[in-house]
Amino acid sequence: MNKSKLLFIIITLYLVVFTFFISKSIYLFFTAHIEKWNSVIDIIAIVILVVIVLPITIFISEKLTTSILKRKLAEKKIYYTLITVLMFIPIIVFSVSMLNEYKTKSLKELLEYDKSSFEAVFVNHQKMTEDHQAVKKMVEFLSQYQVKKINDRDWNSDVSKETGFMIEIRTENEVVMASIYENQLMSINNNGDYYKVVNGPIEIRWVYDYIKGFDNF
Structure with a gap:
């Protein structure tokens, strides 16, 4: 594989991943703010992505590749250093991401929500309070x-055999959900990821005693 093709592929992959995350953020923003969102709009969004966004991404990749190769970066030593760096960046990012994902953290981090747009909280599918x-x-x-x-x-x-409860914290733009038990929990927002409680068991009785003070309980 020649220099230009390899460099083009790597740059394209970088830009496609970047474009995907940007497009996803824009998509989620509009789905949260447009009440009458439907499957037709979904199809239009996919068409725009495939017909317009991806070709532009590939075009930019080609221009960047050409620009790099026209400069001194095309020299053998610099070129291979650049390729090595570009290839190792995703590995490093992935490794750091995995370390962060599996590190011990506060349960509170899994229940993060936009406090400025808070609407209500539900426990076991029953509205607790606003x-x-x-x-x-x-x-x-x-x-x-x-x-x-x-x-x-x-x-x-x-x-x-475990005591537990489901919590739903609803805001204008999202619903933060988790099924919490004494020694483990499932964060529904994080692709249904599973967690163990490091310093458990969680005092579930406190939660039930607390919610008794609200009308629906």
Whole structure:
């Protein structure tokens, strides 16, 4: 494979990934703010991505490749250094991402939400309150517990013997959901990721005693 083709492929991959994340953010923004969003708009969005955005991305990749090769970067030593760096950046980013994903963190981090657009909180599918202060108190209580992500095979699917609850924190743009048990939990927002409680068990009784003070409970 010659220099230009290899460089073009690497730059294109970088730009495609970048374009994907930007497009996804724009898509999620509009779906959250347009009430009558439907499948027709989804199809239009896909067509725009394939027919307009991707060709522009490839065009930019080609121009960048040409520009780089016209400069001293085309010299053998500099060229291979550049290629090596470009190839290792995703590996480093992925490694750091994995380390961050599997590190011990506060349960509160899994319940992060936009406080400025808070609407209500539901427990076990029942509306608990629209009082933001009440929710903050519950989240602060849960923040004392540390959790760590685990693999699917380490998740104990038999939760019939465990006390737990489901929490839904609703804002204008999203719903933060988690099924929380004494020694493990599932974060529904994070692709259904599983976590173990490092300093458990979680005092589930406190949660149920707390929500008893609200009308629906």
